[in-house]
Amino acid sequence: PGFMGPTLLWIKENEPHIFNRIFKVLLPKDYIKFKLTASLSTDFSDASATLLFDVRKREWSEYLISCLDLPREIFPDVLESTDIAGDISTESSKETELKKGTPVVSGGGDSPVGALGCGVIREGIVSSNIGTGGQIFTTLEEFKADPKHRVHTFCHVVPGKWCLQGAILSAGLSLRWFRDNFAHLEKIVGSLCNIDPYEILSKEAELAEPGCNGLIFMPYLLGERTPHMDPYARGGFLGLTFEHKRHHFIRAIMEGVVFALRDSLEIFKDLGVKIEKVISRGGGSRSDLWLQIQADILNSEVFKSEVEEDSAFGAALLASVGAGIYRDLDEACSKTVRYTVRKHPEEERVKLYDRIYKEIYRHLYYSLRHYWSPLQ
Numbered sequence: 001p002g003f004m005g006p007t008l009l010w011i012k013e014n015e016p017h018i019f020n021r022i023f024k025v026l027l028p029k030d031y032i033k034f035k036l037t038a039s040l041s042t043d044f045s046d047a048s049a050t051l052l053f054d055v056r057k058r059e060w061s062e063y064l065i066s067c068l069d070l071p072r073e074i075f076p077d078v079l080e081s082t083d084i085a086g087d088i089s090t091e092s093s094k095e096t097e098l099k100k101g102t103p104v105v106s107g108g109g110d111s112p113v114g115a116l117g118c119g120v121i122r123e124g125i126v127s128s129n130i131g132t133g134g135q136i137f138t139t140l141e142e143f144k145a146d147p148k149h150r151v152h153t154f155c156h157v158v159p160g161k162w163c164l165q166g167a168i169l170s171a172g173l174s175l176r177w178f179r180d181n182f183a184h185l186e187k188i189v190g191s192l193c194n195i196d197p198y199e200i201l202s203k204e205a206e207l208a209e210p211g212c213n214g215l216i217f218m219p220y221l222l223g224e225r226t227p228h229m230d231p232y233a234r235g236g237f238l239g240l241t242f243e244h245k246r247h248h249f250i251r252a253i254m255e256g257v258v259f260a261l262r263d264s265l266e267i268f269k270d271l272g273v274k275i276e277k278v279i280s281r282g283g284g285s286r287s288d289l290w291l292q293i294q295a296d297i298l299n300s301e302v303f304k305s306e307v308e309e310d311s312a313f314g315a316a317l318l319a320s321v322g323a324g325i326y327r328d329l330d331e332a333c334s335k336t337v338r339y340t341v342r343k344h345p346e347e348e349r350v351k352l353y354d355r356i357y358k359e360i361y362r363h364l365y366y367s368l369r370h371y372w373s374p375l376q
Helices: 004-014 028-037 062-067 090-096 110-117 172-182 184-193 197-205 246-270 288-298 310-322 329-336 347-375
Strands: 041-043 077-079 084-087 103-105 125-130 134-140 152-155 162-168 216-218 236-238 277-281 302-305 339-343
Touching: 028 041, 028 084, 028 090, 028 103, 103 310, 110 125, 110 134, 110 162, 110 277, 110 310, 125 246, 125 288, 134 246, 162 246, 172 184, 172 197, 172 246, 184 197, 197 246, 197 288, 216 246, 216 347, 236 347, 246 288, 246 347, 277 288, 288 302, 288 339, 288 347, 310 329
Parallel strands: 041 077, 125 277, 277 302
Antiparallel strands: 084 103, 125 134, 134 162, 152 162, 216 236, 302 339
């Protein structure tokens, strides 16, 4: 549902009978709000990811909408994420058993709401999310955009602020690929003993030394998003020798994912963002080893929030401000967000990873990209 512009163009060109019936276009959470309240609106964070929004001015881009010959009236009003979009209607109250008149806030996109849920609401605090995909994210007090278009600038769910975001397509998905193809026994043991197979793999990866004896993983299993924007990019292992064992492959995958996230973090620094600390979120934050790898490769203190479901928690924070429980999101975060784990970068590992990244990893994509298209 994100990047709505190309989707609308496809519908217009391929299914005009549907396009001509459009009254309003809504993101999924906005449709749920509509069903609950009869209100037709979206929020700045989701609107800014449609490719039809002037992110700097925080308004629909009349220019882009006109260039694409789209009707302006199908785009809904845009609210701050903490604004009340409407109240539970009589009809939806009967269907859901929610109390009639309960206020419903506008909400926001999953990535900025998740970042909010772990306290990433000011510049310099970075969230590193290792879920199925991966995101590196920070708040902007003023609008900034990468002139080379390598990372995204969106509107934050924090009123009046923006965010920088880098995104990779195969983060935890890379480890899942390994689990599903090479860890059948761990899946059986995990099922019988009620242990997460990823926990078993993470413990096995601890047997490998940092750097994996020269084995490097490129996590481009589905192509890549930032900073390369290349659907033809392909993953692979580099540096394989007869001495490498299974635990080297597991750790190399974990390191390769964080190297890919560092690509975007380096662009943040190029744009003048000074990194203060990193908050790790997503399934990858459950691995003590992956937390330490992030600290060492990103060369920053890494914290883990005590709340694992950070997007749901962030949505609750938006609702708490909208309902008047807290004055603003600063107060909401200061009163509720807590961290339970803190990892410090270790100097020798930082030096090792820095050399691997600067001398090898960051050059791999550019050295190999000409060969990927013929592989299709």
